[in-house]
Amino acid sequence: MTTAEARRPTLAVWKFASCDGCQLTLLNCEDELLELAGQVDIAYFPEATRAVVEGPYDLSLVEGSVTTAGDAARIQQVRASSRRLVTIGACATAGGIQALRNFADVSEFRAVVYARPEYVETLATSTPISAHVPVDFELRGCPIDRAQLLEVIAAFVQRRRPRVTAESVCVECKRRGNVCVTVARGTPCLGPVTHAGCGALCPSYDRGCYGCFGPADTTNTGSLSGRLVELGMPERDVHRVFRTFNAAAPAFAEESERHPSAAGGSP
Amino acid sequence: MTHKGVGEGRELTAETLARVEGEGAMRVVVHDGLVTDVQLRIYEPPRFFEAMLRGRGHTEPPDLTSRICGICPVAYEMSACHAIEDACGVDIPEDIALMRRLLYCGEWIESHTLHVYLLHAPDFLGYPGAIEMATDHPDVVERGLRLKQAGNALMTLVGGRAVHPVNVKVGGFYRFPTRAELGALRPRLQGALDDALATVTMASGFEFPDFEQDHEYVSLRTDHDYPIEAGSFVTSSGHAFGVDAFGDWVAEEHVAHSNALHARLRDAGPYVVGPLARYTLNHDRLPPTARQAADAAGLGATCRNPFRSIVVRAVEIVVACEEALRIIDDWSDGPATDAAPAVEVPARAGTGHGATEAPRGTLYQRYELAADGTVVSAQIVPPTSQNQASIESDLRGFVQARLHLDTEELTRQCEQAIRNYDPCISCATHFLDLTVDEA
Numbered sequence: 001m002t003t004a005e006a007r008r009p010t011l012a013v014w015k016f017a018s019c020d021g022c023q024l025t026l027l028n029c030e031d032e033l034l035e036l037a038g039q040v041d042i043a044y045f046p047e048a049t050r051a052v053v054e055g056p057y058d059l060s061l062v063e064g065s066v067t068t069a070g071d072a073a074r075i076q077q078v079r080a081s082s083r084r085l086v087t088i089g090a091c092a093t094a095g096g097i098q099a100l101r102n103f104a105d106v107s108e109f110r111a112v113v114y115a116r117p118e119y120v121e122t123l124a125t126s127t128p129i130s131a132h133v134p135v136d137f138e139l140r141g142c143p144i145d146r147a148q149l150l151e152v153i154a155a156f157v158q159r160r161r162p163r164v165t166a167e168s169v170c171v172e173c174k175r176r177g178n179v180c181v182t183v184a185r186g187t188p189c190l191g192p193v194t195h196a197g198c199g200a201l202c203p204s205y206d207r208g209c210y211g212c213f214g215p216a217d218t219t220n221t222g223s224l225s226g227r228l229v230e231l232g233m234p235e236r237d238v239h240r241v242f243r244t245f246n247a248a249a250p251a252f253a254e255e256s257e258r259h260p261s262a263a264g265g266s267p
Numbered sequence: 268m269t270h271k272g273v274g275e276g277r278e279l280t281a282e283t284l285a286r287v288e289g290e291g292a293m294r295v296v297v298h299d300g301l302v303t304d305v306q307l308r309i310y311e312p313p314r315f316f317e318a319m320l321r322g323r324g325h326t327e328p329p330d331l332t333s334r335i336c337g338i339c340p341v342a343y344e345m346s347a348c349h350a351i352e353d354a355c356g357v358d359i360p361e362d363i364a365l366m367r368r369l370l371y372c373g374e375w376i377e378s379h380t381l382h383v384y385l386l387h388a389p390d391f392l393g394y395p396g397a398i399e400m401a402t403d404h405p406d407v408v409e410r411g412l413r414l415k416q417a418g419n420a421l422m423t424l425v426g427g428r429a430v431h432p433v434n435v436k437v438g439g440f441y442r443f444p445t446r447a448e449l450g451a452l453r454p455r456l457q458g459a460l461d462d463a464l465a466t467v468t469m470a471s472g473f474e475f476p477d478f479e480q481d482h483e484y485v486s487l488r489t490d491h492d493y494p495i496e497a498g499s500f501v502t503s504s505g506h507a508f509g510v511d512a513f514g515d516w517v518a519e520e521h522v523a524h525s526n527a528l529h530a531r532l533r534d535a536g537p538y539v540v541g542p543l544a545r546y547t548l549n550h551d552r553l554p555p556t557a558r559q560a561a562d563a564a565g566l567g568a569t570c571r572n573p574f575r576s577i578v579v580r581a582v583e584i585v586v587a588c589e590e591a592l593r594i595i596d597d598w599s600d601g602p603a604t605d606a607a608p609a610v611e612v613p614a615r616a617g618t619g620h621g622a623t624e625a626p627r628g629t630l631y632q633r634y635e636l637a638a639d640g641t642v643v644s645a646q647i648v649p650p651t652s653q654n655q656a657s658i659e660s661d662l663r664g665f666v667q668a669r670l671h672l673d674t675e676e677l678t679r680q681c682e683q684a685i686r687n688y689d690p691c692i693s694c695a696t697h698f699l700d701l702t703v704d705e706a
Contacts, residue, residue, distance in 0.1 A: 017312040021337020021430040027385060028419055028429055030412040034405075037398045048385060049396025050682075067312045097334045098314040109318035114528075115521040120313055143337060143430040198428075205427050205434045207441040210330065212431070240324060245334060261322065 009058035009157055012044035014078050016064025016071050017098055017126060021143040022089035023047055023063050028146055036150075039157060055081035059156045065091040065126045067098060072123070072132060079133035084156055087129045088149065090142035090245045094214050097142075099126040099248035126248070137162060140195045142212040142245035148197055165196050168216040169209050173200035181208055188228050190241060193219040193251070214246035221255035235259045293681060295666050302667045305659045306522075307685075317645045325351050325614050325640030326437050332632070332647065333431045336691055338381065341374040341426065342625030343647075344435040345496055346632040351437045353511070354619025354636045355612045362598075362606045363439040364497065369594045370425040370432065371496045371623070375587035376418025376459065377429060378626035379542075379580045382689045383466060384411025387577050390683040391473040407469065410462050414584065417459035421591060424448055439609030449595045456595070460588040464560055466581040471564035475574040478665065482571070482657050483535045484544035487624050493552045493586050494545060494624050501548050504535060510622045513631050519648065530653040537656035540628030541688060542579040543570050554593070557585040573661060573687035580689070583626075614640025625650050627689045651690045658688050 013023050027048060029036065043053035060082035066072050079085055087093045095102065101109055102125045110117040129135055139152055139162075148164055155162040165171075169191035173180070181187040181203050189208030191200070195216045202209045215221070225238050233241075242256035296304040316335055320328060328347035333340035345367060352359060359367075385397040388407070394400040401408035419429040424444050426432025434441050487498030488507075500516070501507045508516055519528040532538050546553075546561075547569040553561060561582045570579055616638040622631045628650025635643040665684050669677055 017314060019334050019337040019340075021334075021340070024337045024381075024430060027381065028415075030416040030419075033412060034398070034401055034408070037401070042398060045396075049389075049398060050679075051395035051399060067314070071312065096314075097319070097331065100319040101315060104319070106315075109315040110313070112318040112321070113313065113315050115519075119521060122313060126314075142334065143428075201427050202433050202441075205441045207433060207436075210433075237324065240327065244331070 008039065008041040010043040010053060010055075011040040011153070012055065012057040012060045012078075012082065013042075013047070014044075014060060014062045014064075015047070016062065016075070016092065016129075017067040018064030018089070018091045018096065020047065020063070022092075022141075023061070025088075025144050025146050025149055026061070029150060032150060036153065040153070056083060057081060058083050059153070060085045061153075062087050062092050062129050063089055065095045065098060065128060066132055067123050067126045068121055069123065070121075075129060075132045084136045085129075085133065086137045086139060086152055086156070087135050088139050089144050090140065090212065090214055091126075092129045093138040093140055093249075094246040095126040095128050095248035097245045097247070100243060101126060102248050103243070128248075139164070139197075140213045141197050142214075145197045145199070166217040167196045168192055168219075169194045169196055169198065169200050169203075169213070172196045172198070173203050176200050176204060178203045181206065182227070182231070186231050188231055188233055188241070190224070193221050193224050210244065211241065211252070212245050214249045215251035219251050221251055222258070225255060225259065236261055293662065293685070295662065295681075297666075297670065300670065302663050302670075305662045305666065307655055307659055307662075309655075317647055320634075320642050320645040323642050325355070325612070325634075325636050325642065328632075328634065328642065328645070329435050329437060330431075333435075335647070335649070337430045338378050338691060339374060339625045339627070339630075340431045341371055341422065341435070342623055342630045343632075344432065345371060345623045346621040346625075346630045347634075348435065348437050349497070349510075349621025349623065350619045350632045350634045351621075351636070352612055352619065353621060354617040354634055355615055355640075356617070357438065357610060357612045359439065360606065360610065362443075363609065365594055365598065366425065366440060366443060366608075367435075368496045369591055369598075370422065370435070372587040372591040372594070373418050373421030373425060373429075375495065375626050376463075376584055376591075377415055377422060378418075379584045379587070380411055380415040380418060380466075382626075382686075383470065383577055383580050383584070384408065384415070386689070387580075387683075387686050388470075388473075390679075390686065391577070410465060414459055414462040414466065417455050417462075418587075420452060420455060424452055436609055438612040439607075441608065443606070443608045446599050449598060453592065453595055456588055456591050460556070460585065460592065463581065463584040463588045464556070466584055467560045467564050467578065470578040470581040471566075473577065475572060477572070478574055478661075479571045480573060480657075480661060480664075482543075483532060483538040484547050485532070485538045485540050485629065485653070486544040486548040487622060487629055488549055489552070491552075493549055493554065493557075493590070495587075495590070496623050498622075498624070500622070500629075502532070502535070502538070503544070503548065510631070511620045513620060513622065513648070514633070514646075517631075517648070517653075519652070528648075528652050529656050530648055531656060537660060538653065539657045539688075540650050540653045541576070542583055542626075542628075543573065543576050544628070545624060546570055546579045546582065553582075554586060554589045556589045557582055560585050573684070576687045576689075580626075614638065627651065627691055628653060649691065651688070654688050654690065658685055658690065661687075 190211040191209040195213040239259040332343040484503040487494035
């Protein structure tokens with residue numbers, strides 16, 4: 001092994017608008033964290049350490065969405081200092097729950113929350129990282145899955161593509177041997193259109209999937225909505241189930257537009 | 268960096284405050300050797316939760332508000348459930364309340380351990396972070412990771428996963444864990460209790476500056492146990508009020524330098540929530556093992572030094588482990604196995620209030636519902652916005668006594684003083700680079 005290959009790759013973790021849950025997932029790898037720190041040089045991770053190693057970085061993990069002019073400029077700097085850039089979670093990949101503003105008037109939102117809206121700087125939309133810079137890989141989930149995160153880091157250290165499936169939650173559910181909550185009990189479930197990765201968690205807890213990993217690569221959301229309505233779900237609630245943590249992901253955004261919200265304003 | 272004399276310009280900056288949850292900055296202004304102003308600037312971008320909750324269904328706030336914070340999602344879920352159930356006039360049976368407390372114990376263990384070992388202990392032991400600390404203190408860091416993992420395992424069993432648990436709903440849970448699943452976790456929690464006691468011993472051996480503060484404390488309190496998932500308000504000046512009176516007692520202000528709103532008691536001004544307040548106002552409610560550990564650590568019945576918060580936090584990890592074990596034992600002895608995991612919460616028009624003790628302090632939520640359950644208005648008051656004014660006040664005194672230090676050391680010590688409050692900036696975007704302007 002040459003000296004260059006022996007150098008540990010550097011890892012940076014960046015935060016944009018988010019809840020910190022996806023970067024916490026890295027700290028939640030309790031069994032692997034110290035070994036990981038031996039394999040990669042954790043060069044920039046302010047939530048974990050004050051120490052900062054200057055870039056460029058071999059791998060940047062980006063959490064959060066872009067919601068301010070300052071962050072729109074900052075992501076360009078992050079990209080420029082990163083050999084590989086991977087987005088972690090629904091905010092960085094689809095705009096997150098804060099993208100609900102994209103369907104509303106952000107100045108009205110600002111006035112509702114803040115007594116002095118003029119103190120608060122924000123953009124009208126919350127956008128995914130890919131809307132601003134090229135992204136090498138997008139990891140889904142609100143929050144991301146711990147095992148998938150470790151696989152993505154391992155893959156980039158080993159210079160291969162991550163083995164992360166793009167199938168639907170339904171496939172994971174079958175593999176887990178769950179009885180289908182929709183077929184057996186009529187429970188509304190977004191599993192047929194939702195990206196795998198959680199291991200079919202909700203159906204394993206007697207709950208229908210609520211779409212926190214966002215749309216699978218190929219979806220038939222219209223067919224699923226028809227089934228939800230048959231199960232007795234009001235149009236208003238069909239609108240709501242597609243308007244959560246991945247509301248601005250195109251497949252979910254388009255489907256929500258087809259069903260009127262109760263307010264009667266924006267569909 | 269050299270120290271400059273009085274009257275010269277001095278600027279001290281930590282662009283991004285490290286080892287806190289979220290993004291913030293601090294600015295200190297010094298005039299003629301006197302600290303005249305301290306501002307915590309929360310630049311974490313706002314996400315407008317209170318605005319986007321309007322128009323949602325009354326069953327949605329637990330899932331939606333959990334996304335405010337990846338470190339304390341259970342606190343958001345629990346306060347939201349309480350507020351909605353209050354608005355709908357529904358009381359929750361004892362077994363569901365007990366399971367909520369068990370889930371919340373998992374979050375206390377996970378969040379407090381994260382803070383004690385990964386965020387705060389490196390300050391006391393002199394390292395930039397826990398990973399660097401592990402080189403010299405592998406046993407310490409491994410114990411911390413093991414303890415945090417036990418908390419996460421409890422959250423994963425009861426909640427489905429550690430970040431944004433899926434098993435919580437308005438009215439209770441989608442399913443209860445089985446007695447066998449709970450029993451299987453028991454040995455691990457017994458080990459966690461031992462690790463928590465070792466944590467108290469470790470933290471009580473750290474060096475603390477003399478820094479007693481006369482803060483007004485606010486906490487929940489119950490008539491039987493240490494406040495976690497329920498209670499009504501008490502203050503250190505002797506007031507008591509119900510959760511529904513929170514708005515009568517507390518005013519939120521919006522200041523120019525921060526995306527967090529500052530909360531103040533209408534009659535007493537700034538106040539503090541969190542471990543020091545809870546401990547001081549509920550010392551008589553500590554379970555036996557935690558009480559012994561606190562005594563052995565030399566804490567006394569009250570704690571007014573924010574730097575000792577790491578010891579109190581460690582005692583509260585003991586509380587959470589001890590309570591979790593008790594609940595699991597009660598559960599397997601009790602009649603609760605066949606109980607329904609949730610009660611129906613039919614929508615009705617009304618306003619409801621909910622408050623629970625998040626690891627970093629009391630978290631209040633209020634919802635106004637329409638007759639069909641649609642959320643008309645929502646208010647969320649996270650712990651960090653309640654503590655922000657007191658953190659600023661602490662720093663004013665702290666910096667004043669340490670102006671002789673060079674910039675790098677003063678910045679490091681200020682960050683430590685801020686971490687005393689385990690600020691969660693993601694929650695309070697509604698935290699820190701450090702700037703000292705000496706004019």
